[in-house]
Amino acid sequence: MRHSARIAVGPVQFRIGSDWREPVAALERLYAGYPGDDARPADATVRLFAARPWRRWLRPSVHIGGDFIVPDALPLPLSMGLLAAEMGMNLQVALGWRRHMLLHASAVARDGRALIMSGESGSGKSTLAALLGESDWRLMGDEFTLIDPAGGDALAFPRAVSLKNEAIAVVAARVDAARLGPLLAGTPKGDIRHLVPRADAIAAMHEPVRPALLLFPRFGGAVSVERMGEGEAFVRLTEASTNYVALGEAGFGALTRLVRGTPAFGISYPDSATGIALVEQLWAETPR
Amino acid sequence: MVDRAYRAAPTDALRIEPLGELTAIFDRRSMQTHLVVSPMPEILNAMGTDSCNAAELAGRLAAAFDLDATEDARPILAERLAELAAMGLVARA
Numbered sequence: 001m002r003h004s005a006r007i008a009v010g011p012v013q014f015r016i017g018s019d020w021r022e023p024v025a026a027l028e029r030l031y032a033g034y035p036g037d038d039a040r041p042a043d044a045t046v047r048l049f050a051a052r053p054w055r056r057w058l059r060p061s062v063h064i065g066g067d068f069i070v071p072d073a074l075p076l077p078l079s080m081g082l083l084a085a086e087m088g089m090n091l092q093v094a095l096g097w098r099r100h101m102l103l104h105a106s107a108v109a110r111d112g113r114a115l116i117m118s119g120e121s122g123s124g125k126s127t128l129a130a131l132l133g134e135s136d137w138r139l140m141g142d143e144f145t146l147i148d149p150a151g152g153d154a155l156a157f158p159r160a161v162s163l164k165n166e167a168i169a170v171v172a173a174r175v176d177a178a179r180l181g182p183l184l185a186g187t188p189k190g191d192i193r194h195l196v197p198r199a200d201a202i203a204a205m206h207e208p209v210r211p212a213l214l215l216f217p218r219f220g221g222a223v224s225v226e227r228m229g230e231g232e233a234f235v236r237l238t239e240a241s242t243n244y245v246a247l248g249e250a251g252f253g254a255l256t257r258l259v260r261g262t263p264a265f266g267i268s269y270p271d272s273a274t275g276i277a278l279v280e281q282l283w284a285e286t287p288r
Numbered sequence: 289m290v291d292r293a294y295r296a297a298p299t300d301a302l303r304i305e306p307l308g309e310l311t312a313i314f315d316r317r318s319m320q321t322h323l324v325v326s327p328m329p330e331i332l333n334a335m336g337t338d339s340c341n342a343a344e345l346a347g348r349l350a351a352a353f354d355l356d357a358t359e360d361a362r363p364i365l366a367e368r369l370a371e372l373a374a375m376g377l378v379a380r381a
């Protein structure tokens with residue numbers, strides 16, 4: 001690969017190689033504040049490559065590759081190279097990581113305890129985590145949360161937050177513009193703009209945290225809070241884990257312990273401010 | 289209908305974890321997770337290590353849970369045993 005970068009996000013050391021300079025330069029800008037260790041071997045390799053050599057110049061389109069590939073992934077135009085890099089990083093972790101149970105969930109921490117929010121795309125888990133991460137919470141991650149199968153602790157994966165559509169303006173109004181990446185308009189996921197987590201969240205990204213509260217948010221509709229039983233939380237988290245099956249009994253043990261030891265709620269909320277208020281209320285009521 | 293006999297999985301093959309109303313069962317042989325509700329965990333527990341059919345199982349469950357009308361329970365238990373066999377959690381003896 002002509003251009004490459006090494007980035008450490010939580011416990012994962014990425015090596016990103018690209019046929020073009022632009023996506024690597026954009027990543028280096030977003031991840032400038034992350035610890036770098038060029039000597040450490042890469043855990044995951046992402047490759048952004050041109051389908052055919054001449055395509056690098058003529059209508060360039062970015063294919064995503066690496067240790068794992070998805071054969072039918074669409075190539076993206078070079079203007080969306082940063083999105084391709086991010087998708088590649090997510091893909092390599094989702095398919096390849098085995099050291100921890102990987103939950104498709106956002107997480108924030110306070111006082112050494114973690115709030116984990118799991119939901120489909122559009123549930124608002126990413127926006128809630130981003131907004132909480134701008135108050136007195138530590139952002140652990142907007143997309144993946146790692147659970148240590150041995151001890152049950154949650155570990156952060158604080159990649160740059162992927163703000164989508166309406167969430168861009170909500171968050172941009174509260175943060176220094178220097179922490180925002182370029183606007184990627186009209187991607188297959190809508191408009192996207194990345195937010196660099198606060199420096200203290202990046203500095204603390206290796207500190208494990210005890211899970212204390214599990215939320216399953218749903219954006220839209222009237223306010224509701226429903227206590228969720230251990231069994232339902234277990235089922236939902238097996239669906240939210242990208243490597244539950246691969247981990248075998250270690251994953252089974254980690255998940256049963258997580259749902260037994262962590263109160264869980266399904267919440268609905270009509271807007272971000274209401275969602276934040278609900279989260280704070282449930283957190284205040286959570287036994288220590 | 290023939291009352292078939294089944295044998296439970298070896299004791300170290302299954303990891304059974306009650307989670308409220310559901311019970312999660314990890315089968316170490318297939319690496320599969322099964323989620324079941326009552327009376328499946330009770331049936332597995334009552335089967336012990338020897339083979340048994342629905343009639344014997346009805347007797348054991350009746351004794352354990354202080355039930356009568358085991359005749360009514362027999363066809364239902366035969367169905368549940370067949371379902372557990374389909375999941376691979378018990379096997380035809």
